[in-house]
Amino acid sequence: MKETVLVYREIKTDGGDYSQTLELRDQVLRKPWGQSIKDDDLSGEPLDFIYGAFDGGRLVGMAILQDRGEAYSRLRYMAVDPAYQGRGIGTAICREFETRSRESGKAGIRLMARIKAVDFYQRLGYRKEGKPYCPGHIAIEHVDMILTFHG
Template structure:
């Protein structure tokens, strides 16, 4: 059974940050701790599990009263392509709508562009290079209430 929750316990937080690190930072040769930032304190966090095993995470940040941002979206490498990313993004988008946001932005890694385009995101253009190595692209989606 698939569940999407918000981490609560220390064990849930540890697993959440571990997945973020292993998928988003370790492949770039970065040390533990780089998977966290100050926005973690105020963001809404999502954790997708199947039969108790954490498989995907994502974070929703407030930009302003009408715009929010998806960050740190990660799916366990052995389960990519099975729909977990789509499910966690749907949960994140639904929560954004409930919170009253009208637009969701994100900065996708180059290899993730097709995934987000399939979910209805529009490419704006190049945004920044993470650690001066990995090109990211700004994308957005207008949320319907």
């Protein structure tokens, strides 16, 4: 397969690419467990920074960075198309979020990781906080993780 150059950019909720974030999140994070992204409360997303990787016009990776006025930003909804996993997309998105969070004076980034993603985040410097749990209506084990900026 020919290696393509991916384009990374912000996605606005009132733009045409936002629907692709819903499709990708549904495909990667919800459908495999019999759930639907339509059941999630997405009402706060216009306030968030949504960042995606595009191959041509197709969204192949994305995540959301929340800033709700707390000391730490929150990373949510990391989703990468399975055909594109292992190409550094998740790492590039995390690095962009780290830069933005540092520039806005945050102490670091918090997230809830599925157990299978813990190693990925640990390689990026995140550490586990607490024990695994199943959040709310989701029957998939997660663990809280944190990246604290120093200096």
